[in-house]
Amino acid sequence: MSEPRCQLLGLAGFFVSAVLFLIAGIQAGDWLIILGCVAWMAACAIWVLPLVRTDRGADPHDGARGSTGVSGWLEAPTQREDAIMGGQDNVAIITEFVEAWSRLDADELAGYFTEDGTYHNMPTGPVTGRDNVRGMIAAFTADWTETQWDMLNIMGEGDVVIAERLDRTKAGDKAVDLPCTGIFEMENGKIKYWRDYFDIGTYLKAMS
Numbered sequence: 001m002s003e004p005r006c007q008l009l010g011l012a013g014f015f016v017s018a019v020l021f022l023i024a025g026i027q028a029g030d031w032l033i034i035l036g037c038v039a040w041m042a043a044c045a046i047w048v049l050p051l052v053r054t055d056r057g058a059d060p061h062d063g064a065r066g067s068t069g070v071s072g073w074l075e076a077p078t079q080r081e082d083a084i085m086g087g088q089d090n091v092a093i094i095t096e097f098v099e100a101w102s103r104l105d106a107d108e109l110a111g112y113f114t115e116d117g118t119y120h121n122m123p124t125g126p127v128t129g130r131d132n133v134r135g136m137i138a139a140f141t142a143d144w145t146e147t148q149w150d151m152l153n154i155m156g157e158g159d160v161v162i163a164e165r166l167d168r169t170k171a172g173d174k175a176v177d178l179p180c181t182g183i184f185e186m187e188n189g190k191i192k193y194w195r196d197y198f199d200i201g202t203y204l205k206a207m208s
Contacts, residue, residue, distance in 0.1 A: 022038070022041070090186045091161055094163055094182075095151065098149045102146075104144060106135075106138035109134075110134035114130070115129070118194065119191075120194065122198070145170050145171055147170070151165055152164040152165060159186045160185055167180050174206060174207050176202065178202055179198065179199075
């Protein structure tokens with residue numbers, strides 16, 4: 001729950017309490033309690049004003065729904081919250097994708113891409129289209145006998161995920177530990193564009 005929603009709920013509790021004490025003060029004829037409750041309710045009103053103002057230009061994350069007031073805060077998350085939640089889902093997908101490489105199944109790996117998705121090994125050229133991505137993966141992993149990709153760092157927001165890895169790969173008696181960083185652009189839970197950065201010289205020297 002966002003901070004403004006928590007504040008509104010807390011203020012609602014304070015206001016209800018003030019009303020109850022006000023009723024008790026009126027029944028008891030205690031003007032000190034009555035005046036205290038009035039001041040209490042006034043303080044709640046002053047506190048809530050910044051949350052119901054229509055101009056939210058000072059906060060760039062709230063601009064898209066600046067005129068919705070309290071109802072906007074209660075009904076929908078901010079664009080920032082949407083981006084964070086979407087980024088978390090995409091991080092989970094890419095984590096699964098990285099783990100899937102250990103199975104060396106080109107069909108499974110290509111299935112993570114959109115139909116027109118692009119896989120771009122930065123030292124070489126981009127390959128576009130799920131079928132072409134499948135063929136590329138099958139070709140360059142044909143001699144691999146084992147691979148394990150260790151996730152070092154991963155972060156995501158919205159449709160972009162960045163993953164730092166150490167790819168440990170064996171091809172018979174040859175092996176390489178290759179530092180890589182992948183930048184993934186996602187679309188509806190699939191990889192739309194993957195740019196993978198690594199030193200091709202490190203790979204070729206170990207595998208030749």
